[in-house]
Amino acid sequence: MSQPGLPANLSAxxxxxxxxxxxxxSTDPPxxxxxxxxxxxxxxxxxKASLSAAEPSTRGRTRRKERRRRGARTQWKKLLWVxxxxxxxxxxxxxxxDHLVRNPxxxxxxxxxxxxxxxxxxxxxxxxxxxxxxxxxxxxxxxxPITVVSWGSACTVIGWITWExxxxxxxxxxxxxxGSQASSEDDLPSGDSFTKETSSASGTQTPHAEVMGDFHDxxxxxxxxxxxxxxxxxxPRNQQRLITIKSAALIYxxxxxxxxxxxxxxxxxxxxxxxxxxCWLMFINVFFFDYGGGxxxxxxxxxxxxxxxxxxxxxxxxxxxxxxxxxxTLFSIQVxxxxxxxxxxxxxxxxxxxYILTFCLVLGAGGGVAVTVGGGSWTFLLLGCTLGxxxxxxxxxxxxxxxxxxxxxxxxxxxxxxxxxxxxxxxxA
Amino acid sequence: xxxxxxxVSDFFYPQPGGVESHIxxxxxxxxxRGHKVIIITHAYQGRTGIRYLTNGLKxxxxxxxxxxxxxxxxxxxxxxxxxxxxxxxxxxxIVHGHASLSNFCHEAILHARTMGLRTxxxxxxxxxxxxxxxxxxxxxxxxxxSDVDHVICVSHTCKENTVLRASLDPxxxxxxxxxxxxxxxxxxxxxxxIATPRQPSSGALSPQRPLPLETVTIVVISxxxxxxxxxxxxxxxxxLCAAYPYARFIIAGSGPKAIDLEQMIERNVLQDRVExxxxxxxxxxxxxxxxGHIYLHPSLTEAFGTVIVxxxxxGLYVVCTRVGGIPEVLPLHMTRFAKPExxxxxxxxxxxxxxxxxGRIRTERFHEQVRMMYxxxxxxxxxxxxxxxxxxxxxxxxxxxxxxxxxxxxxxxxSSSVVRGRSGVANFALIDRLKRYYGCGVWAGKLFCxxxxxxxxxxxxxxxxxxxxxxxxxxxxxxxxxxDETDETEKLGEEKTxxx
Numbered sequence: 001m002s003q004p005g006l007p008a009n010l011s012a013x014x015x016x017x018x019x020x021x022x023x024x025x026s027t028d029p030p031x032x033x034x035x036x037x038x039x040x041x042x043x044x045x046x047x048k049a050s051l052s053a054a055e056p057s058t059r060g061r062t063r064r065k066e067r068r069r070r071g072a073r074t075q076w077k078k079l080l081w082v083x084x085x086x087x088x089x090x091x092x093x094x095x096x097x098d099h100l101v102r103n104p105x106x107x108x109x110x111x112x113x114x115x116x117x118x119x120x121x122x123x124x125x126x127x128x129x130x131x132x133x134x135x136x137x138x139x140x141x142x143x144x145p146i147t148v149v150s151w152g153s154a155c156t157v158i159g160w161i162t163w164e165x166x167x168x169x170x171x172x173x174x175x176x177x178x179g180s181q182a183s184s185e186d187d188l189p190s191g192d193s194f195t196k197e198t199s200s201a202s203g204t205q206t207p208h209a210e211v212m213g214d215f216h217d218x219x220x221x222x223x224x225x226x227x228x229x230x231x232x233x234x235x236p237r238n239q240q241r242l243i244t245i246k247s248a249a250l251i252y253x254x255x256x257x258x259x260x261x262x263x264x265x266x267x268x269x270x271x272x273x274x275x276x277x278x279c280w281l282m283f284i285n286v287f288f289f290d291y292g293g294g295x296x297x298x299x300x301x302x303x304x305x306x307x308x309x310x311x312x313x314x315x316x317x318x319x320x321x322x323x324x325x326x327x328x329t330l331f332s333i334q335v336x337x338x339x340x341x342x343x344x345x346x347x348x349x350x351x352x353x354x355y356i357l358t359f360c361l362v363l364g365a366g367g368g369v370a371v372t373v374g375g376g377s378w379t380f381l382l383l384g385c386t387l388g389x390x391x392x393x394x395x396x397x398x399x400x401x402x403x404x405x406x407x408x409x410x411x412x413x414x415x416x417x418x419x420x421x422x423x424x425x426x427x428x429a
Numbered sequence: 430x431x432x433x434x435x436x437v438s439d440f441f442y443p444q445p446g447g448v449e450s451h452i453x454x455x456x457x458x459x460x461x462r463g464h465k466v467i468i469i470t471h472a473y474q475g476r477t478g479i480r481y482l483t484n485g486l487k488x489x490x491x492x493x494x495x496x497x498x499x500x501x502x503x504x505x506x507x508x509x510x511x512x513x514x515x516x517x518x519x520x521x522x523i524v525h526g527h528a529s530l531s532n533f534c535h536e537a538i539l540h541a542r543t544m545g546l547r548t549x550x551x552x553x554x555x556x557x558x559x560x561x562x563x564x565x566x567x568x569x570x571x572x573x574x575s576d577v578d579h580v581i582c583v584s585h586t587c588k589e590n591t592v593l594r595a596s597l598d599p600x601x602x603x604x605x606x607x608x609x610x611x612x613x614x615x616x617x618x619x620x621x622x623i624a625t626p627r628q629p630s631s632g633a634l635s636p637q638r639p640l641p642l643e644t645v646t647i648v649v650i651s652x653x654x655x656x657x658x659x660x661x662x663x664x665x666x667x668x669l670c671a672a673y674p675y676a677r678f679i680i681a682g683s684g685p686k687a688i689d690l691e692q693m694i695e696r697n698v699l700q701d702r703v704e705x706x707x708x709x710x711x712x713x714x715x716x717x718x719x720x721g722h723i724y725l726h727p728s729l730t731e732a733f734g735t736v737i738v739x740x741x742x743x744g745l746y747v748v749c750t751r752v753g754g755i756p757e758v759l760p761l762h763m764t765r766f767a768k769p770e771x772x773x774x775x776x777x778x779x780x781x782x783x784x785x786x787x788g789r790i791r792t793e794r795f796h797e798q799v800r801m802m803y804x805x806x807x808x809x810x811x812x813x814x815x816x817x818x819x820x821x822x823x824x825x826x827x828x829x830x831x832x833x834x835x836x837x838x839x840x841x842x843x844s845s846s847v848v849r850g851r852s853g854v855a856n857f858a859l860i861d862r863l864k865r866y867y868g869c870g871v872w873a874g875k876l877f878c879x880x881x882x883x884x885x886x887x888x889x890x891x892x893x894x895x896x897x898x899x900x901x902x903x904x905x906x907x908x909x910x911x912x913d914e915t916d917e918t919e920k921l922g923e924e925k926t927x928x929x
Contacts, residue, residue: 078585080606080733080757081802088603088811089579089818089829096599097589417555417590419730420752420769422661 101414109407114400116351119358120291122392123343126358126365128282128308131335133368135315138324142376145319145327152334159342164241166349171237251333259316259326266317274314281311285336308336362392432816433465435521437538439500439531441470441488445711447735448528448553451607453482458809460484465905467519469512471501471533485906489515493533503532503569505880509540509887510895516544517900523816525549526573529556529566529591535573542576543884545857547819549812550574551581552591555732555753567594568870572877575865578819581605581812583733584754600829605811606758607733609742611800613712616744616792617719645782646677648721648745650714650736651728653684658727658750663689664771665727665778667697672775673782676702681717683708718743722785722792725778729769731755737764742799744792746785748778763795859885 076084076092084090137143266274284307312332316325347354366388367381374380436456440448456466466486471493472478480488491511493501515521524541526534529552538548550573556563574580574595580602582588588602647669651657663686669676680690680703687705694703709717714736718724724740726749734755737747741763749755751766767777784790818828859881866877 078757080584080604080754081760083802087828088581088605088814089600091599091602097593100589100593413558413593415589415593416586417730417753418557418559419656420658420750422658422729423768423770423772424660424664425771 097415099416103410103412104414105412106407106410109400109404111400111404114403115396116355118396118400119355120343120347122396123358123361124289124291124340125286126361126392127335127339128286129365130361130368131312131332132282133365133372134331135312135328136372138328139318141320145324149327149331152331156334156338159338160244163342163345166345168237252330255329255333256326259322259329262313262316262329263319263322263325264317266314269314269317271318274318278311278315281307281314285311289340305336305340308332312336359389362388366391430817430820430822431463431465432523432820433467433519433521434459434523434525434816435467435469435516435519435537436525436527437469437531437534438527439471439533440528441468442482443473443476447607450711451551451553452527453486454608454610454805455809455812456486457484458805459812460486461806462809462813464813465519467515467521469515469533469537471495481906487519487906491515491533500530501532503536505536505539506884506887508533508536509884510891512537512540513544513888513891514895514900516541516546517897518903520902521546523547523549523820525551527551528553529570530554535569538573538577539881539884540888542857542862543881543888547816548577549579549581549815549819550577551583552587553583553732555587555590555730556594558593568873571595571869572866572873572880575869575877576862576881577601579603579815581815583607584757586754586757587732603811603815605808605815606803607735607738608803608805608808609735609738609799610805611742611796611803614715614718614739614742614796614799616742616796644675644677645673645723645785646679646721647723647725647778647782648679648681648718648740649725649727650681650709650717650740651726652682653686653690655686656729657684657686658729658769659684659686659690661727661750661769661771661774662725663693665774666693666703667699668771668775669778669782670697670699670702672779675786676782678703679706679717679721680704681706681709681714714739715743718745721745723748723778723781725774726750726755727767727769727774728752728755734758738799738803741795744795746781746790746792748774748781750774760798763798 076086076090078092078095134143134148138145138148285304288304288307290304309332312328316328319325319328343354343357346357363385366386367384370380370384370387374384434456436452438448438452440446441452442449452468456468459466461484468486468488470488470490472490477490477492480490482488491508493508496502516524524537524546526538526548527550528534534550538550541548556566558564558567570591571594574591574597578601580591580595580597582591582602582604583606585604588599588604591597592599592602649662651659653659662680666678670678678699687707690705694700694705706717718740722745724737724745724747726734726737726740726747728734728750729752731753734749734753737749737755737758740747741759747759747764749764749766750769752769756766765777765781767773781790814823817823862881863878866881867874869877
C-alpha cells in the first residue's frame with residue numbers, strides 16, 4: 001500500500017479513504033437499539049442521567065441541534081491522529097457505544113432440559129447419601145459390613161459385565177461400519193477416536209486403573225496395531241479382561257492388607273473432629289465433582305474422588321474390627337471410584353436407563369436416610385422413599401425455575417475494550 | 430489563567446512505564462505554559478521526601494504502605510491529614526489523578542472534593558466487565574468518579590469503557606491522547622551508523638535504503654506477557670520465517686513468556702533469524718527500532734498503544750492487531766491491521782514483508798507526520814482547556830457543547846443542575862455530593878455516603894486540630910519565562926535541517 005505522505009497540515013480534512021471504518025462482519029450482532037443504550041448507560045445515579053435522559057426521546061432533537069450549531073464544520077471521526085475542530089468532550093450520539101454488544105452468548109434455558117440435566121447431580125448426591133447411611137448402619141452395628149460389601153461387589157460385577165456387553169456391541173457396530181465402508185480415509189479418525197475412547201473407558205472401569213493410573217492406555221499401542229501378546233492364545237479383549245480381573249484382585253488384597261493400618265491411622269483423633277472432617281470432605285466431593293465430564297474423561301475431578309476416599313479412610317478408624325474397615329474402604333472405592341464411571345457410561349448409552357437409575361437412587365437414598373434416622377420398620381422405609389421422591393422433584397424443579405428466573409438479571413457487556421482471545425491453530429505436535 | 434495543579438498517582442518515577450512518563454511530560458509542558466504543578470506519589474525504595482525534577486517540578490513521595498505492584502493499601506482516610514497539609518501548603522486549586530488502579534489517586538479525589546477543590550481524573554487503561562477483579566475495580570472507580578469534575582481518557586474506546594464502568598455523563602469525559610517526544614524517536618539518518626548496543630557484529634545488516642531490501646527486519650518491543658499477544662507471536666514467527674526467507678526478527682523485552690519464545694526458537698532452529706535482546710531501557714528503544722523496517726504489535730488489549738506511535742515515528746511500518754483503541758491511533762497508510770488470530774497475523778505481516786521488500790511502502794515521511802499528530806504541547810493545551818472548563822472560566826455552553834436547560838428543560842433541567850450546578854461547574858454542598866454518591870448502588874450507595882460523611886467530619890476535625898493558619902505556605906520555584914513563539918520556531922527549524 002503505497003501512499004504519498006499526507007499534507008503536513010493535518011487539520012485539513014484527510015481524503016475519505018483514510019477514514020477508519022470498522023469492518024462489520026456478517027456474524028456481527030445487529031446494531032443495538034437506542035432503548036438498549038439507555039438501559040446500558042443506566043446511571044443509577046439519577047444525577048448523571050443527562051445523556052440517557054437526552055435519549056432516546058430527545059436524541060434526535062439534540063443531534064439536530066448540534067448539527068445546526070456546528071453547521072458546515074467537519075464531521076467528527078473516531079480517530080485520534082486527526083486534529084478535529086470539535087471539542088475533546090464532544091460525544092457523537094450516533095456512533096457512541098456503537099460496538100457494544102450485550103449478552104452475546106445468551107442461551108435461554110428450557111425448563112425440562114434443566115430438570116433432565118440436574119439428574120446427574122441428584123444421582124451423585126444420592127450415592128453420597130447411600131454411602132453415609134451404610135456407614136451409619138455399620139457403625140451402629142445394624143447391618144453387617146459383609147452384607148454391604150457383598151451387595152456392592154455384586155453390583156460392581158454386574159456393572160462390569162453390562163459394560164463389557166456395551167463395548168462389544170459398539171465394537172461390532174464399528175467393525176461392521178468399517179467393513180462396509182472399506183476403511184475409507186475419512187472414517188479412520190473417527191474409528192480411532194472411538195476405540196481410544198473405549199479403551200480409556202476400560203481403563204477407568206478397572207479398579208487397577210482407578211488406583212494405579214490407567215497407564216496401560218498410554219503404554220500400549222492403540223488397539224488397531226495391538227496384536228496382543230504373541231505367546232498367549234487369548235484374543236486382545238480377553239487379555240484386557242484378564243488384566244482387569246488381575247488388578248481387581250490386587251486391589252482387593254491391598255485393601256485387605258492395609259485395613260489394620262487404616263484402622264489405627266486416625267484412632268487418636270476425637271470423634272467430633274472425625275465427623276467434622278468427613279463432613280467437609282464429603283462437601284468437597286459433592287461440590288468439586290465433574291458433573292459435565294464425558295465418557296472419555298481421564299481422571300475426572302481427582303480432588304473430588306480423593307476427598308471421598310479420604311473421608312472413608314478417616315471414618316474407618318471409628319469402626320471396631322479390621323473386617324469392618326476393609327468392607328467400608330472397598331465399598332467406598334466402589335461407590336466413589338467406579339460407580340461415577342458407570343453412571344457416565346449409562347448416560348452416554350441410554351437416557352431412559354439413566355432416569356431409571358436416578359429414580360432408584362432417589363428411592364434408595366430416601367429410604368436409607370429414613371431407616372437410619374427412624375428405625376428399620378417398613379413404614380419408615382415407605383415414608384422415606386415418598387419423601388425422598390417429593391424432595392428431589394421439588395428441588396430439581398425449584399432450582400431450575402429459579403435459574404431461569406435469574407436469567408433476566410444477566411447483563412454481560414462486551415465491547416472493543418475486552419481483551420481479545422487469541423485464536424491459534426491446533427498444533428499437531 | 431495559571432492554576433496550581435497537583436498530579437496524584439501511585440505510579441511515578443523511578444518506576445518506568447507509560448503512566449509515569451505521561452504524568453512527567455504533561456507536568457513539564459503545563460509548567461512551560463505558566464502553571465504550577467506538583468506531583469504526589471508514594472515513597473519508593475530509596476526515594477522519599479520531597480524531590481525537585483527538571484524545570485522546578487516538585488515531587489512529594491508520601492510514606493505509604495505498598496501492597497501489590499506499587500499500589501498502596503486502600504485505607505480511604507489515612508492519607509487525608511498529609512494530603513490536606515500538602516494541598517494547603519502548596520495552595521493547590523486542581524487535583525488531577527491518574528490511572529484507575531491507583532488507590533492513591535481515588536483517595537485524593539475524594540479528599541479534594543471534601544476540601545472544595547476541582548478534580549480531574551485521567552484513565553489510562555481498559556477493563557472488562559466479566560471477572561471478579563474488574564467488578565470490584567469498577568465499583569471503586571464508580572465511587573471515586575461519582576463526584577469528579579471531569580475525566581480524561583486516552584482514546585475514544587477508553588472513553589466508552591470509562592463511561593460504562595463509572596456511569597458517567599459522556600459530556601464530562603474528554604478524549605486527549607497520549608503523545609510521544611518525537612525528537613527521541615527519529616528515524617535513522619542517512620550517514621548515522623546503526624547503533625547496536627548488544628551485538629556490534631550485526632551492524633553489517635544495516636537497512637539498505639533505497640529499496641528493494643535484501644532482508645526485512647521485523648521488530649517487536651513489548652513486555653512478554655500473555656495480554657501482549659505473545660502466544661500469537663510464538664505461533665506466527667515460524668510460519669513467517671518459513672514463508673519469507675529474507676525476514677528477520679528482533680524481539681526486545683522480558684517477561685514470563687520469554688521462555689516460550691526461546692523454546693520456539695530452539696525447536697524451529699531459528700537462532701540466526703530471531704534475535705532476543707531481553708529487557709531494554711526506554712532510551713534504547715529508538716536504537717532498537719531503527720534497526721528494523723516493520724514493527725509487529727500483536728497485543729490483545731491496549732487503551733492507546735504509545736509504542737506503535739513511537740515505532741511509526743522511527744519510520745517503521747506498523748502491523749498490529751485491531752483491538753482496543755489501536756485503530757484510532759495511526760492513519761491507514763502507516764499501519765496494517767490484523768485480527769487477533771494466528772492466520773490473519775501471518776497473512777498481514779506476510780503481505781507487509783513482501784510489500785516492504787518490493788519497496789512499495791514509503792516510510793520517509795512518517796516521522797514528520799507523527800510529529801505533527803502527537804505532541805505533548807498539544808496535550809497540555811487541551812488539558813488546560815479542561816481545567817478552564819471545570820474552573821468556570823469557560824461558560825457551560827462553550828465547554829459542554831449544549832445547554833440542556835434551554836431546549837430540554839422539561840426532562841433534564843433538574844438533573845443537570847445537580848451534575849454541574851447552575852454555573853456549569855459542580856458544586857461542593859455536602860448534600861449535593863451525597864446525592865451523587867447515593868446513586869451508586871443499593872448497598873454501595875449507602876456505604877459510600879457514610880464514607881463521604883466520615884471524610885467530611887475528619888476534615889472538620891483536622892481544621893480544628895491543625896488550623897490552616899499554622900500551616901506554612903511554600904514559596905514558588907523561581908520560574909523561567911514561558912517559552913515564547915520565536916524560541917519554538919527556531920527549535921523546529923533546527924530539527925528540520927538536522928533531519929534533511
